[in-house]
Amino acid sequence: MDAKETVMNVLKDITGTDLSDKMDENLFETGLIDSMATVELLLNLQDELGIDVPISEFDRQEWDTPNKIINKVESM
Amino acid sequence: MVNIQPYGTPEYFALIILFLLPIIIGLFNGRRFVNYETLFSLVFLVLTFGGSKWQQGVALIGYVIFEVITVGVYARYRAKQNNTAPFVWAVIIAIIPLVIVKVTPAIEGGKQSLIGFLGISYLTFKSVQMIMEMRDGSIKEFHPLAFIRFILFFPTISSGPIDRYRRFHKDYVQIPDKDRYLKMVDKAVFYIFQGFLYKFVLGYLFGKLLLPIVAHQAMLQRSAFFHTGLSLPLLGYMYTYSMYLFFDFAGYSLFAVAISYLMGIETPMNFNKPFASHNIKDFWNRWHMTLSFWFRDFIFMRFTFFIMKHRWIKNRIRVSQLAYLVNFLVMGFWHGVTWFYIVYGLFHAAAMIINDIWLRFKKKHKGIPHNRFTEGFAIFLTFNVICFSFLIFSGFLNTLWFK
Numbered sequence: 001m002d003a004k005e006t007v008m009n010v011l012k013d014i015t016g017t018d019l020s021d022k023m024d025e026n027l028f029e030t031g032l033i034d035s036m037a038t039v040e041l042l043l044n045l046q047d048e049l050g051i052d053v054p055i056s057e058f059d060r061q062e063w064d065t066p067n068k069i070i071n072k073v074e075s076m
Numbered sequence: 077m078v079n080i081q082p083y084g085t086p087e088y089f090a091l092i093i094l095f096l097l098p099i100i101i102g103l104f105n106g107r108r109f110v111n112y113e114t115l116f117s118l119v120f121l122v123l124t125f126g127g128s129k130w131q132q133g134v135a136l137i138g139y140v141i142f143e144v145i146t147v148g149v150y151a152r153y154r155a156k157q158n159n160t161a162p163f164v165w166a167v168i169i170a171i172i173p174l175v176i177v178k179v180t181p182a183i184e185g186g187k188q189s190l191i192g193f194l195g196i197s198y199l200t201f202k203s204v205q206m207i208m209e210m211r212d213g214s215i216k217e218f219h220p221l222a223f224i225r226f227i228l229f230f231p232t233i234s235s236g237p238i239d240r241y242r243r244f245h246k247d248y249v250q251i252p253d254k255d256r257y258l259k260m261v262d263k264a265v266f267y268i269f270q271g272f273l274y275k276f277v278l279g280y281l282f283g284k285l286l287l288p289i290v291a292h293q294a295m296l297q298r299s300a301f302f303h304t305g306l307s308l309p310l311l312g313y314m315y316t317y318s319m320y321l322f323f324d325f326a327g328y329s330l331f332a333v334a335i336s337y338l339m340g341i342e343t344p345m346n347f348n349k350p351f352a353s354h355n356i357k358d359f360w361n362r363w364h365m366t367l368s369f370w371f372r373d374f375i376f377m378r379f380t381f382f383i384m385k386h387r388w389i390k391n392r393i394r395v396s397q398l399a400y401l402v403n404f405l406v407m408g409f410w411h412g413v414t415w416f417y418i419v420y421g422l423f424h425a426a427a428m429i430i431n432d433i434w435l436r437f438k439k440k441h442k443g444i445p446h447n448r449f450t451e452g453f454a455i456f457l458t459f460n461v462i463c464f465s466f467l468i469f470s471g472f473l474n475t476l477w478f479k
Contacts, residue, residue, distance in 0.1 A: 016439070031435070034357065035372050036396040039380045054212030055377050 003049060003073045010044040011066060023067045028060055041069075051076050079127030082120075082234050083331040086276065089268065095119065096338055103257055103340045108248075113339070117230045124234070125193060132193035139173055139196065140228065143203045144220050146170050147210075151218030154210045163211045167204055174200040182413035195234040197410065201370055202227045206241055208374055215241060222248075231335035235328060237346040237366040247341045260337040267334035275327025283320035290316050291472065298476060305476045314467040321466055322350065325364070351462070354454045355435075356427045359462055367407075376403045393432075400428045411469070420469045427461055 011019050015032045019025070027033040033041070038058065045051045051073060063069050080088060095116055102109045125133035150166035177196055180189035206223065209215040226244050252260060293309035300307040329346035336343035346365055353359035360368045380399045389395050401422075408421020438444050467473065 035377050036380055036392065036399070039377055039384060040392065043381065043384055054214060055373060055381065056209045056212035056214035 004070050006048050007045075007070050007073055008066065010041060010048065011069070014040050014044070019066050024065050026064050027066070028064050038063075045073065049073065078123065079129050080123045082124055083271075083275070083328055086272070089331075092120070092335065093338075096335070099340075100261070100338055103251060104254065106251055106254070108251055108340065117228065120230050121228065121233075129194075131190065135191045135193040135196075138191065139193065139199065140224060142173060143170060143199070143227065144223060147203055147206050147223060148218055148220060150207055151210055155216075158211070158213075163207070166207045170203045170207060171200055178409065179413055198233065198236050198238055199227045201236075201238045201367075202241070205238075205370070205374060208378070209241065229336075229341070231339065231341075232332045232343055235325075235332070236364075237329055237332060237343050238370050239341075239343050239366070243344075244341060252340055257340065260340070260342070264334040264337040267330040267337070271327045271330035271334065273327075274323045274330060279320060279324035279327055282316050283324055286316050287313070287320055294472070294476065305473075310467075310476070313470075313472055314463050317470045317472065318463040318466040321470075322347070351459055352455060353458045353462070354451065355458055356424070356431045356461060357435075359458060360424075360428075363462075371403055371407055375406055376400070379403070393436075396432065397429050400425045404428070414471065414474070416468050416471050416474055420465055423465050423468060427465070 008020060011027075014037045015027070017032060019027075019032075025032075039055075042053050042055070042058065045053060053076075063072060080091075082088070098109060098112055099116065102112075121136075122133070125136050146166060146169050150162065153162050153166075173191055174196055177189045177192040180192075181187060206215060206218075210218070222245060223241075225248070226239070226241050229239070229244065232239065251257075290309055290312040294305070294307060294313045297307035297309055298305045326347040333343050333345060344366055346367075348362040348365065350359055350363035353362055360372075376399050379402055380395055383389055383395050383398070384392070389398065404421040404425035405418070406421075407424075408418040411417035411420065
């Protein structure tokens with residue numbers, strides 16, 4: 001599975017919503033993701049992709065849409 | 077010697093802007109006069125913590141030395157190793173002075189600790205933040221002077237907003253270009269006048285003129301409603317105090333942000349129309365934002381991360397509920413060790429938990445109507461929940477019931 005697919009699956013798990021047609025939707029503003037969901041996202045990225053993102057490095061503005069998250073993950 | 081409290085009177089602004097002029101002219105020409113700025117900060121620190129408050133000044137100096145050593149030693153350790161125990165110890169040691177200052181009045185019958193000074197909380201938030209971000213590897217180098225400049229940054233020293241080291245340092249090193257700086261000055265002027273309106277007009281109206289009247293009325297009704305003191309004047313006190321709290325603090329925060337801007341530092345804003353919140357979660361993203369974000373990033377998220385990583389509690393809903401409780405209890409104790417601050421914390425934790433239950437329910441049941449009326453009702457309900465929490469926070473119930 002590539003990074004994009006993994007991220008989309010993780011997001012679907014966490015938000016309970018299929019986001020494939022909402023790639024540029026702001027997940028924090030719409031309330032789909034909150035602090036708790038953020039922590040789940042980080043833990044899942046760690047478990048499934050081996051990507052270690054410390055909480056200090058999590059700048060909401062850089063992670064607020066599915067597309068941005070995928071770009072972030074792919075750049076690591 | 078004189079003692080002047082920050083942003084206390086309009087004259088203070090005349091004085092600070094006069095002293096700021098060289099800095100403003102320098103920044104306008106793309107230069108930061110480091111020596112002058114240091115001298116300027118020293119003069120205003122002496123004005124705030126000198127004169128009749130000299131004991132606080134001594135406490136401040138002692139505190140800064142203590143934190144520089146604590147953070148510095150941890151930084152040296154972290155450069156070589158990264159075990160959990162030294163990190164935990166560094167955090168504990170860094171908060172010891174604040175804990176002493178907060179606990180002393182509770183056990184010594186209201187007597188203030190000798191090591192306390194105005195703003196110790198805000199300096200501690202900044203110190204703990206340094207240690208946590210070093211632990212994460214986000215801050216790699218420790219420069220004692222840059223650290224001191226950050227925690228003692230004069231405009232925000234007494235009550236925030238709480239900035240982040242990396243953000244602050246970037247602004248300090250990188251002087252804004254002329255266009256950007258002009259925009260910042262423009263905003264600063266606007267914020268100062270908005271602050272005047274908030275703090276000196278509306279804050280004064282609600283806090284100094286109306287509040288004593290409703291307080292007196294509410295005290296006359298102490299025996300109302302089966303001796304609970306629940307009365308219309310008490311309701312009046314609740315709303316009046318809430319308005320006072322907002323306008324006074326938001327006004328102060330606007331001043332702190334404005335003076336920061338004039339010094340070329342984009343200190344983050346603290347309030348974003350909190351009374352227009354749709355729910356309590358929304359409220360904490362709008363009220364005293366730099367504090368609630370600090371709690372979110374350094375307590376709530378770290379706590380949930382830790383619990384879930386070690387799989388101590390499997391149910392994610394329970395984890396978040398426990399985290400709310402820890403988060404807001406710590407916030408309550410931080411405000412002060414009195415029953416009403418702690419109940420205030422518990423109240424907000426409960427409100428957050430109930431709100432999450434509702435949000436989950438709403439997500440499951442798609443048929444729940446959502447229109448302008450329900451939105452208006454949500455804002456109204458949230459506003460009243462907030463105001464009630466501020467009534468607890470005010471400590472007035474303590475006077476009403478126990479004094």
